[in-house]
Amino acid sequence: MTQDRGKWLDDAMPETRAIRAGICRTSEGEHSEPIFTTSSYIFDSAEDAAARFSGDSEAQGSNVYSRYTNPTVRGFCQRLAALEGGEACEATASGMAAILSVCMTFLHTGDHIICSRDVFGSTLGLFEKYLSKFGIDISFVPLNNTEAWRHAVKPTTRLLYCETPSNPLCEIADIAGLSGIAREAGARLVVDNCFCTPVLQQPLKHGADIIIHSATKYLDGQGRVMGGAVVGNAADMAEVNSFLRTCGPTMSSFNAWVFLKGLETLSLRMHAHSHNAQTLAEWLQEQSPVSRVHYCGLPDHPGYDIACRQQSGFGGVLSFELAGGQAQAWRFINATQMLSLTANLGDAKSTIVHPATTTHGRLSSEQRQAAGISSGLIRIAVGLEHISDIQQDCVRAFNAL
Numbered sequence: 001m002t003q004d005r006g007k008w009l010d011d012a013m014p015e016t017r018a019i020r021a022g023i024c025r026t027s028e029g030e031h032s033e034p035i036f037t038t039s040s041y042i043f044d045s046a047e048d049a050a051a052r053f054s055g056d057s058e059a060q061g062s063n064v065y066s067r068y069t070n071p072t073v074r075g076f077c078q079r080l081a082a083l084e085g086g087e088a089c090e091a092t093a094s095g096m097a098a099i100l101s102v103c104m105t106f107l108h109t110g111d112h113i114i115c116s117r118d119v120f121g122s123t124l125g126l127f128e129k130y131l132s133k134f135g136i137d138i139s140f141v142p143l144n145n146t147e148a149w150r151h152a153v154k155p156t157t158r159l160l161y162c163e164t165p166s167n168p169l170c171e172i173a174d175i176a177g178l179s180g181i182a183r184e185a186g187a188r189l190v191v192d193n194c195f196c197t198p199v200l201q202q203p204l205k206h207g208a209d210i211i212i213h214s215a216t217k218y219l220d221g222q223g224r225v226m227g228g229a230v231v232g233n234a235a236d237m238a239e240v241n242s243f244l245r246t247c248g249p250t251m252s253s254f255n256a257w258v259f260l261k262g263l264e265t266l267s268l269r270m271h272a273h274s275h276n277a278q279t280l281a282e283w284l285q286e287q288s289p290v291s292r293v294h295y296c297g298l299p300d301h302p303g304y305d306i307a308c309r310q311q312s313g314f315g316g317v318l319s320f321e322l323a324g325g326q327a328q329a330w331r332f333i334n335a336t337q338m339l340s341l342t343a344n345l346g347d348a349k350s351t352i353v354h355p356a357t358t359t360h361g362r363l364s365s366e367q368r369q370a371a372g373i374s375s376g377l378i379r380i381a382v383g384l385e386h387i388s389d390i391q392q393d394c395v396r397a398f399n400a401l
Protein backbone atom coordinates (compact mmCIF):
# COMPACT_ATOMS: atom_id res chain seq x y z
CA MET A 1 0.00 0.00 0.00
CA THR A 2 1.29 3.44 -0.81
CA GLN A 3 0.57 6.40 1.35
CA ASP A 4 -0.20 9.84 -0.12
CA ARG A 5 1.60 11.50 2.73
CA GLY A 6 4.75 13.41 1.94
CA LYS A 7 6.34 16.50 3.38
CA TRP A 8 4.31 18.73 1.05
CA LEU A 9 1.13 17.77 2.89
CA ASP A 10 2.35 19.23 6.20
CA ASP A 11 2.73 22.60 4.50
CA ALA A 12 -0.55 22.38 2.57
CA MET A 13 -3.56 24.61 3.24
CA PRO A 14 -6.45 23.19 5.34
CA GLU A 15 -8.75 22.81 2.29
CA THR A 16 -6.07 20.64 0.68
CA ARG A 17 -5.41 18.58 3.80
CA ALA A 18 -9.15 17.91 4.12
CA ILE A 19 -8.98 16.18 0.73
CA ARG A 20 -5.46 14.73 0.65
CA ALA A 21 -4.51 13.71 4.20
CA GLY A 22 -4.98 10.14 5.42
CA ILE A 23 -5.15 8.45 2.03
CA CYS A 24 -4.10 4.82 2.18
CA ARG A 25 -3.92 3.46 -1.37
CA THR A 26 -3.80 -0.30 -1.97
CA SER A 27 -1.96 -2.16 -4.76
CA GLU A 28 -5.22 -1.96 -6.79
CA GLY A 29 -4.46 1.71 -7.34
CA GLU A 30 -7.97 2.92 -6.49
CA HIS A 31 -8.39 6.70 -6.49
CA SER A 32 -11.21 6.98 -3.95
CA GLU A 33 -10.52 5.76 -0.41
CA PRO A 34 -11.48 2.08 0.04
CA ILE A 35 -13.71 0.78 2.87
CA PHE A 36 -11.94 -2.01 4.75
CA THR A 37 -14.85 -4.12 5.94
CA THR A 38 -12.90 -6.76 7.81
CA SER A 39 -12.89 -7.65 11.47
CA SER A 40 -9.46 -9.31 11.45
CA TYR A 41 -6.24 -9.51 9.38
CA ILE A 42 -4.09 -12.34 7.99
CA PHE A 43 -0.62 -12.90 9.42
CA ASP A 44 2.28 -13.98 7.18
CA SER A 45 3.44 -16.72 9.53
CA ALA A 46 3.21 -17.93 13.10
CA GLU A 47 6.28 -15.81 13.83
CA ASP A 48 4.61 -12.74 12.33
CA ALA A 49 1.43 -13.37 14.38
CA ALA A 50 3.47 -13.62 17.57
CA ALA A 51 5.39 -10.43 16.74
CA ARG A 52 2.23 -8.45 16.02
CA PHE A 53 0.57 -9.63 19.23
CA SER A 54 3.63 -8.83 21.31
CA GLY A 55 3.60 -5.25 20.10
CA ASP A 56 7.10 -5.76 18.63
CA SER A 57 8.28 -2.35 17.46
CA GLU A 58 8.81 -3.50 13.85
CA ALA A 59 5.29 -4.87 13.69
CA GLN A 60 3.83 -1.81 15.39
CA GLY A 61 1.06 -0.10 13.48
CA SER A 62 0.29 -3.28 11.59
CA ASN A 63 -3.22 -4.65 11.79
CA VAL A 64 -4.41 -7.38 14.11
CA TYR A 65 -8.12 -6.83 14.68
CA SER A 66 -10.47 -3.97 13.74
CA ARG A 67 -11.26 -3.06 17.34
CA TYR A 68 -7.53 -2.18 17.51
CA THR A 69 -6.89 -0.65 14.09
CA ASN A 70 -8.61 -0.40 10.71
CA PRO A 71 -7.11 1.33 7.66
CA THR A 72 -10.25 3.32 6.78
CA VAL A 73 -10.64 4.50 10.36
CA ARG A 74 -6.92 5.35 10.48
CA GLY A 75 -7.35 7.45 7.33
CA PHE A 76 -10.15 9.43 8.96
CA CYS A 77 -8.04 9.95 12.11
CA GLN A 78 -5.04 11.19 10.15
CA ARG A 79 -7.20 13.59 8.13
CA LEU A 80 -8.96 15.06 11.19
CA ALA A 81 -5.68 15.37 13.15
CA ALA A 82 -4.17 17.23 10.20
CA LEU A 83 -7.11 19.65 10.18
CA GLU A 84 -7.06 20.28 13.94
CA GLY A 85 -3.29 20.67 14.02
CA GLY A 86 -3.07 17.79 16.53
CA GLU A 87 -0.41 15.10 16.75
CA ALA A 88 -2.92 12.26 16.85
CA CYS A 89 -6.61 11.40 16.72
CA GLU A 90 -8.72 8.47 17.92
CA ALA A 91 -12.12 7.68 16.39
CA THR A 92 -15.16 6.49 18.35
CA ALA A 93 -18.64 5.10 17.74
CA SER A 94 -20.35 8.41 18.60
CA GLY A 95 -19.61 11.80 20.10
CA MET A 96 -20.72 10.50 23.50
CA ALA A 97 -18.30 7.56 23.17
CA ALA A 98 -15.51 10.11 22.60
CA ILE A 99 -16.40 12.00 25.79
CA LEU A 100 -16.74 8.76 27.79
CA SER A 101 -13.36 7.56 26.49
CA VAL A 102 -11.61 10.75 27.61
CA CYS A 103 -13.19 10.49 31.08
CA MET A 104 -12.37 6.79 31.49
CA THR A 105 -8.80 7.36 30.32
CA PHE A 106 -7.87 10.36 32.44
CA LEU A 107 -10.06 10.29 35.59
CA HIS A 108 -9.81 8.35 38.84
CA THR A 109 -12.07 8.11 41.88
CA GLY A 110 -11.78 11.33 43.90
CA ASP A 111 -10.98 13.50 40.88
CA HIS A 112 -12.89 16.68 40.11
CA ILE A 113 -14.24 18.06 36.81
CA ILE A 114 -15.22 21.66 36.14
CA CYS A 115 -17.81 21.81 33.39
CA SER A 116 -19.71 24.61 31.69
CA ARG A 117 -23.35 24.74 32.76
CA ASP A 118 -24.85 24.55 29.30
CA VAL A 119 -23.11 21.51 27.80
CA PHE A 120 -24.87 18.98 25.59
CA GLY A 121 -27.65 17.16 27.52
CA SER A 122 -26.14 13.68 27.34
CA THR A 123 -22.74 15.03 28.45
CA LEU A 124 -24.48 16.39 31.52
CA GLY A 125 -26.11 12.98 32.03
CA LEU A 126 -22.78 11.17 31.69
CA PHE A 127 -21.16 13.42 34.31
CA GLU A 128 -24.08 13.61 36.78
CA LYS A 129 -25.55 10.12 36.56
CA TYR A 130 -22.62 7.86 35.71
CA LEU A 131 -19.26 9.43 36.61
CA SER A 132 -20.66 10.44 40.00
CA LYS A 133 -21.25 6.71 40.70
CA PHE A 134 -17.47 6.27 40.65
CA GLY A 135 -16.78 9.09 43.09
CA ILE A 136 -15.96 11.76 40.53
CA ASP A 137 -16.96 15.21 41.68
CA ILE A 138 -18.36 17.82 39.24
CA SER A 139 -18.78 21.59 39.49
CA PHE A 140 -20.85 23.50 36.94
CA VAL A 141 -19.93 27.09 36.05
CA PRO A 142 -21.13 29.67 33.50
CA LEU A 143 -19.26 29.12 30.23
CA ASN A 144 -18.31 32.73 29.62
CA ASN A 145 -17.30 33.65 33.20
CA THR A 146 -13.59 32.77 33.28
CA GLU A 147 -13.25 33.91 36.91
CA ALA A 148 -15.94 31.43 37.97
CA TRP A 149 -13.81 28.64 36.44
CA ARG A 150 -10.79 29.88 38.42
CA HIS A 151 -12.79 29.92 41.68
CA ALA A 152 -14.08 26.38 41.07
CA VAL A 153 -10.58 24.85 40.98
CA LYS A 154 -9.83 22.33 43.74
CA PRO A 155 -6.61 20.41 44.45
CA THR A 156 -8.29 17.38 42.85
CA THR A 157 -9.35 19.14 39.62
CA ARG A 158 -8.19 17.07 36.62
CA LEU A 159 -10.43 18.19 33.73
CA LEU A 160 -11.92 21.48 32.59
CA TYR A 161 -14.66 20.66 30.09
CA CYS A 162 -16.47 23.09 27.77
CA GLU A 163 -18.34 23.47 24.50
CA THR A 164 -17.88 26.71 22.60
CA PRO A 165 -20.02 28.14 21.02
CA SER A 166 -22.70 26.75 23.32
CA ASN A 167 -26.03 25.25 22.34
CA PRO A 168 -28.47 26.96 21.79
CA LEU A 169 -27.45 30.46 22.98
CA CYS A 170 -24.13 30.60 21.12
CA GLU A 171 -22.24 31.72 24.25
CA ILE A 172 -18.47 31.81 23.89
CA ALA A 173 -15.70 30.57 26.21
CA ASP A 174 -12.30 32.22 26.25
CA ILE A 175 -10.26 29.10 25.41
CA ALA A 176 -6.88 30.75 26.09
CA GLY A 177 -8.12 32.01 29.48
CA LEU A 178 -9.40 28.57 30.50
CA SER A 179 -6.18 27.00 29.27
CA GLY A 180 -4.18 29.16 31.69
CA ILE A 181 -6.39 28.05 34.58
CA ALA A 182 -6.07 24.38 33.57
CA ARG A 183 -2.28 24.68 33.36
CA GLU A 184 -2.00 26.21 36.83
CA ALA A 185 -4.28 23.52 38.23
CA GLY A 186 -2.35 20.68 36.59
CA ALA A 187 -5.54 19.73 34.72
CA ARG A 188 -6.39 19.14 31.06
CA LEU A 189 -8.65 21.52 29.14
CA VAL A 190 -11.11 19.57 26.97
CA VAL A 191 -13.03 21.49 24.27
CA ASP A 192 -15.99 20.05 22.38
CA ASN A 193 -15.43 21.58 18.93
CA CYS A 194 -18.61 20.21 17.38
CA PHE A 195 -20.19 23.55 16.47
CA CYS A 196 -17.18 25.15 14.76
CA THR A 197 -15.20 22.18 13.43
CA PRO A 198 -11.49 22.81 12.68
CA VAL A 199 -12.51 24.97 9.74
CA LEU A 200 -13.75 27.76 12.03
CA GLN A 201 -11.83 27.09 15.27
CA GLN A 202 -8.72 25.15 16.25
CA PRO A 203 -8.80 24.92 20.06
CA LEU A 204 -5.30 23.35 20.36
CA LYS A 205 -3.82 26.58 18.98
CA HIS A 206 -5.48 28.50 21.84
CA GLY A 207 -4.10 26.14 24.50
CA ALA A 208 -6.70 23.35 24.74
CA ASP A 209 -5.24 19.91 25.47
CA ILE A 210 -7.93 17.66 24.03
CA ILE A 211 -10.62 18.18 21.40
CA ILE A 212 -13.89 16.26 21.26
CA HIS A 213 -15.97 15.85 18.11
CA SER A 214 -19.41 14.52 17.46
CA ALA A 215 -18.62 13.58 13.86
CA THR A 216 -22.35 12.86 13.54
CA LYS A 217 -22.87 16.59 13.00
CA TYR A 218 -20.85 18.76 10.60
CA LEU A 219 -18.01 16.30 9.86
CA ASP A 220 -20.55 14.07 8.11
CA GLY A 221 -22.66 17.08 7.22
CA GLN A 222 -25.57 15.17 5.74
CA GLY A 223 -27.07 13.47 8.79
CA ARG A 224 -26.22 9.90 7.76
CA VAL A 225 -24.07 8.14 10.37
CA MET A 226 -22.92 8.33 14.00
CA GLY A 227 -19.32 8.84 15.03
CA GLY A 228 -16.97 10.76 17.28
CA ALA A 229 -13.32 11.67 17.66
CA VAL A 230 -10.71 12.75 20.20
CA VAL A 231 -7.71 14.82 19.08
CA GLY A 232 -4.62 15.73 21.13
CA ASN A 233 -0.94 15.03 21.66
CA ALA A 234 0.52 11.62 20.82
CA ALA A 235 1.06 10.53 24.44
CA ASP A 236 -2.50 11.35 25.51
CA MET A 237 -3.99 9.75 22.40
CA ALA A 238 -1.97 6.55 22.98
CA GLU A 239 -3.73 6.32 26.35
CA VAL A 240 -7.15 6.92 24.77
CA ASN A 241 -6.30 4.27 22.16
CA SER A 242 -5.51 1.79 24.93
CA PHE A 243 -8.97 2.40 26.45
CA LEU A 244 -10.69 2.07 23.06
CA ARG A 245 -9.02 -1.16 22.00
CA THR A 246 -9.67 -2.72 25.40
CA CYS A 247 -13.22 -1.51 25.97
CA GLY A 248 -14.47 -1.28 22.40
CA PRO A 249 -16.45 1.93 21.60
CA THR A 250 -14.63 2.21 18.26
CA MET A 251 -15.77 3.64 14.92
CA SER A 252 -16.95 1.34 12.12
CA SER A 253 -15.02 1.37 8.84
CA PHE A 254 -18.11 2.28 6.84
CA ASN A 255 -18.80 5.30 9.04
CA ALA A 256 -15.13 6.35 8.81
CA TRP A 257 -15.46 6.29 5.02
CA VAL A 258 -18.57 8.51 5.15
CA PHE A 259 -16.65 10.98 7.35
CA LEU A 260 -13.62 10.91 5.01
CA LYS A 261 -15.94 11.96 2.20
CA GLY A 262 -17.62 14.54 4.45
CA LEU A 263 -14.30 16.13 5.37
CA GLU A 264 -13.51 16.77 1.70
CA THR A 265 -16.25 19.41 1.56
CA LEU A 266 -16.11 20.58 5.19
CA SER A 267 -14.52 23.95 4.48
CA LEU A 268 -16.98 24.85 1.71
CA ARG A 269 -19.90 23.76 3.84
CA MET A 270 -18.86 25.53 7.07
CA HIS A 271 -18.45 28.86 5.30
CA ALA A 272 -21.81 28.40 3.55
CA HIS A 273 -23.53 27.45 6.86
CA SER A 274 -22.00 30.54 8.50
CA HIS A 275 -23.04 32.81 5.66
CA ASN A 276 -26.65 31.58 5.71
CA ALA A 277 -26.82 31.81 9.52
CA GLN A 278 -25.41 35.35 9.58
CA THR A 279 -27.95 36.49 6.95
CA LEU A 280 -30.83 34.82 8.79
CA ALA A 281 -29.74 36.21 12.20
CA GLU A 282 -29.60 39.78 10.88
CA TRP A 283 -32.98 39.35 9.16
CA LEU A 284 -34.63 37.85 12.27
CA GLN A 285 -33.48 40.86 14.32
CA GLU A 286 -35.74 43.02 12.14
CA GLN A 287 -38.88 40.91 12.60
CA SER A 288 -41.29 42.44 15.12
CA PRO A 289 -42.38 39.22 16.94
CA VAL A 290 -38.71 38.48 17.71
CA SER A 291 -37.55 39.94 21.04
CA ARG A 292 -33.95 38.68 20.85
CA VAL A 293 -31.58 36.83 18.51
CA HIS A 294 -28.67 34.79 19.91
CA TYR A 295 -25.88 34.42 17.35
CA CYS A 296 -22.20 35.05 18.05
CA GLY A 297 -21.80 36.79 14.68
CA LEU A 298 -23.99 39.71 15.82
CA PRO A 299 -21.92 42.60 17.27
CA ASP A 300 -24.32 42.98 20.23
CA HIS A 301 -23.82 39.33 21.28
CA PRO A 302 -21.80 39.16 24.54
CA GLY A 303 -19.36 36.66 23.02
CA TYR A 304 -18.80 38.57 19.77
CA ASP A 305 -15.33 39.97 20.56
CA ILE A 306 -13.88 36.67 21.72
CA ALA A 307 -15.55 34.84 18.82
CA CYS A 308 -13.86 37.28 16.41
CA ARG A 309 -10.51 36.55 18.05
CA GLN A 310 -10.70 32.79 18.34
CA GLN A 311 -12.93 31.75 15.41
CA SER A 312 -12.66 32.36 11.68
CA GLY A 313 -16.44 32.16 11.24
CA PHE A 314 -19.51 32.05 13.47
CA GLY A 315 -21.08 28.71 12.51
CA GLY A 316 -24.55 27.56 11.52
CA VAL A 317 -26.52 27.50 14.77
CA LEU A 318 -28.62 30.40 16.06
CA SER A 319 -31.59 30.83 18.36
CA PHE A 320 -34.19 33.53 18.86
CA GLU A 321 -36.93 34.40 21.32
CA LEU A 322 -40.58 35.10 20.67
CA ALA A 323 -42.25 37.29 23.30
CA GLY A 324 -45.37 35.07 23.26
CA GLY A 325 -43.68 32.16 25.10
CA GLN A 326 -44.18 28.47 24.42
CA ALA A 327 -47.58 28.77 22.70
CA GLN A 328 -46.20 31.21 20.15
CA ALA A 329 -42.97 29.22 19.68
CA TRP A 330 -44.92 26.01 19.00
CA ARG A 331 -47.23 27.88 16.58
CA PHE A 332 -44.17 29.17 14.72
CA ILE A 333 -42.55 25.72 14.52
CA ASN A 334 -45.76 24.01 13.42
CA ALA A 335 -46.31 26.58 10.66
CA THR A 336 -42.95 25.97 8.95
CA GLN A 337 -43.10 23.67 5.96
CA MET A 338 -39.49 23.21 4.84
CA LEU A 339 -37.44 23.37 8.06
CA SER A 340 -37.11 19.86 9.53
CA LEU A 341 -38.51 19.50 13.03
CA THR A 342 -35.67 17.42 14.49
CA ALA A 343 -33.10 17.82 17.24
CA ASN A 344 -30.13 17.12 14.95
CA LEU A 345 -27.81 19.82 13.65
CA GLY A 346 -24.90 20.03 11.28
CA ASP A 347 -26.95 18.83 8.32
CA ALA A 348 -27.36 20.29 4.84
CA LYS A 349 -31.06 20.41 5.73
CA SER A 350 -32.04 23.26 8.07
CA THR A 351 -33.56 22.03 11.33
CA ILE A 352 -35.80 23.71 13.90
CA VAL A 353 -36.48 22.76 17.52
CA HIS A 354 -38.02 24.13 20.74
CA PRO A 355 -35.20 23.62 23.30
CA ALA A 356 -37.29 24.11 26.47
CA THR A 357 -39.50 21.08 25.70
CA THR A 358 -36.99 18.87 23.85
CA THR A 359 -33.20 19.12 24.14
CA HIS A 360 -33.41 20.93 27.49
CA GLY A 361 -36.73 19.41 28.62
CA ARG A 362 -35.12 17.34 31.38
CA LEU A 363 -33.91 20.42 33.25
CA SER A 364 -36.07 21.86 36.02
CA SER A 365 -37.62 25.24 35.21
CA GLU A 366 -35.10 26.90 37.61
CA GLN A 367 -32.19 25.20 35.81
CA ARG A 368 -33.60 26.28 32.44
CA GLN A 369 -33.94 29.83 33.67
CA ALA A 370 -30.36 29.82 34.96
CA ALA A 371 -29.21 28.49 31.58
CA GLY A 372 -31.18 31.22 29.77
CA ILE A 373 -33.51 28.79 27.95
CA SER A 374 -36.81 30.71 27.87
CA SER A 375 -40.11 29.12 26.87
CA GLY A 376 -40.26 31.30 23.75
CA LEU A 377 -36.81 30.25 22.52
CA ILE A 378 -36.45 28.54 19.12
CA ARG A 379 -33.22 27.08 17.73
CA ILE A 380 -32.49 26.86 14.03
CA ALA A 381 -29.46 24.94 12.77
CA VAL A 382 -29.17 26.72 9.46
CA GLY A 383 -28.54 24.40 6.53
CA LEU A 384 -27.40 24.84 2.97
CA GLU A 385 -30.71 25.51 1.20
CA HIS A 386 -30.89 28.90 -0.53
CA ILE A 387 -31.25 31.57 2.15
CA SER A 388 -34.33 33.05 0.44
CA ASP A 389 -36.18 29.74 0.86
CA ILE A 390 -35.19 29.51 4.54
CA GLN A 391 -36.44 33.07 5.08
CA GLN A 392 -39.63 32.32 3.12
CA ASP A 393 -40.38 29.39 5.43
CA CYS A 394 -39.93 31.72 8.43
CA VAL A 395 -42.22 34.30 6.78
CA ARG A 396 -44.91 31.59 6.58
CA ALA A 397 -44.39 30.91 10.29
CA PHE A 398 -44.47 34.60 11.28
CA ASN A 399 -47.71 35.03 9.32
CA ALA A 400 -49.28 32.24 11.38
CA LEU A 401 -48.60 33.90 14.75
Ligand SMILES: *Cc1c(COP(=O)(O)O)cnc(C)c1O
Residues within 6 Å of the ligand: 094, 095, 096, 097, 120, 122, 123, 163, 167, 192, 194, 195, 213, 214, 215, 216, 217, 226, 227, 228
Ligand atom coordinates in the same frame (compact mmCIF):
# COMPACT_ATOMS: atom_id res chain seq x y z
C1 LIG B 1 -24.44 15.74 19.33
C2 LIG B 1 -23.45 16.28 20.26
C3 LIG B 1 -22.68 15.44 21.08
C4 LIG B 1 -22.89 13.94 21.13
O1 LIG B 1 -22.58 13.34 19.92
P1 LIG B 1 -23.28 11.98 19.40
O2 LIG B 1 -22.56 11.72 18.14
O3 LIG B 1 -24.74 12.27 19.25
O4 LIG B 1 -23.03 10.95 20.44
C5 LIG B 1 -21.72 16.01 21.89
N1 LIG B 1 -21.52 17.34 21.90
C6 LIG B 1 -22.24 18.18 21.12
C7 LIG B 1 -21.96 19.65 21.18
C8 LIG B 1 -23.22 17.70 20.28
O5 LIG B 1 -23.95 18.54 19.53
